[in-house]
Amino acid sequence: MMMERHLNGIFSVGTPHPVDIVMINAPRGIKDRVPPEEDQFNALLTLTEEHLRKAGFKKVGLPIFESVALFTRSIGVETDIVEKEMYLFEDKGGERFALRPEGTASLLRAAIEHHLIEPARVTRLSYSGPMFRHERPQAGRLRQFHQAGAEILGAITPEDDVDLLAIIDGISRSLRLPGTTLFINNMGCSRCRPVFREALVSYLSLHQDNLCQTCRKRTGTNPLRVLDCKVPDCQPIIEKAPSILDFLCEDSRKHHEAVCAGLNSLNINYTINPRLVRGLDYYTETTFEFVSNALGSQSTWAAGGRYDGLLAQLGGPDSPGAGFAIGLERLALLAAQSGTMPSSSLFTQDASVLPLGPTAIPFAQNIVRELRTEGIAATGIFGTTKIKQGFKQAERDGSRFILIIGEDEIARGEIVVKDLSSGEQVMIPLFPPDHLSRHIRSAKL
């Protein structure tokens, strides 16, 4: 109804008042990154990717959308992500797609499709980019958010699990992130988990009356998820529930111990949380979360684990895999708090060229082009002839130097070069043309 009103305003005969125009804003939960945020965000992404590159990961470029089936098959039909959070659409051929809600499924699909996995060896692949989930936005939670992730595929060992944790820990240390705790768990393998599951279901069945609605439903559909229910009334029951750690088979127990031993030897602090259950169904054995008390209630900034059956489920080799994803917006929040957000420097470009008067304009235009050709970031200031405004514009440009050219300078074949940070000013000859750029390059240091 409101819409119609506005449209009437626009299309009605007569002169519509500007306020009748319907403002189009960014969709809910979608954030623009305006300067200097975008540069900072990219610097943080680069820093993260550099950690992955140094750890032997090769980056893969992945599509933004995939067949819906890829996610239902990997993440699990009973998960919130698949049940109610995916952005779905049909293309003109009637195929059903989803904007990717996470990266692991895509990366594994690509790795299988291009035969990147050699089951007897270890393959390390990484990715980064936007992910999409239709959730109610909140501090640290967006509908389009960004993850950097890494996956190890093939003949992997518990030590590879440890390495993943060490990499995230390294990022955490290099950014001096505040208040982070690493929680780990082992969810068992295809042999021991069903035994635990059965024990859990029969325990939960006995206490149905005291469980919340969701937990009662999940007892049948996805009993492990009951373990991280936060409803107060459920807590006493959950606390006394059987622990997965008591049900681990010999292999899983050894796996778990090896992971703990690795963390110990690397001096990485961790807390074992037997009720840590990830929201994606594909995890087996090791799962983990890096949680910070410096974020809001969305406190997990990196998480992952091992997934032994997923590659086979997606039509790949019957090999295990393990990986993690880092929430970059959450990482940015933390880095900002600790003052370690990699920031673009004070000066975002090198030079602003200010012509004083119309005869100087063509000189300025040519100087700008010459500087850019020489790799120096430069813009001209053509909107004003007043030197004071020129200086202000140069500051707004983020320029380190202002270059001033007027009648006098043209007559002498020179240009004024003033360093805006020190206030030092020199005259530089206009010929040869590369003289100016060489001066600026050396003066920058």
Added chain:
RNA sequence: GUGAGUGUAGCUCAAGGGCAGAGCACUGGUCUGUGGCUCCAGGGGUUGGGGGUUCGAAACCCCUCACUCACCCCA
């Protein structure tokens, strides 16, 4: 999907039924070709939108929209 809080100038916020304001930013001057500091002046608002109560509404009531936070979920 549920709940709570908040919407006033470009930004951060005052005014809690009686003239819609401050700081920062912006424009001009102070200062004719040398910025940042002073001081002075100026522009900028249907107080998110719609309806109601009232002599009078930014304020009170209803509806609606948006944002924020929390539940939930997760990175």
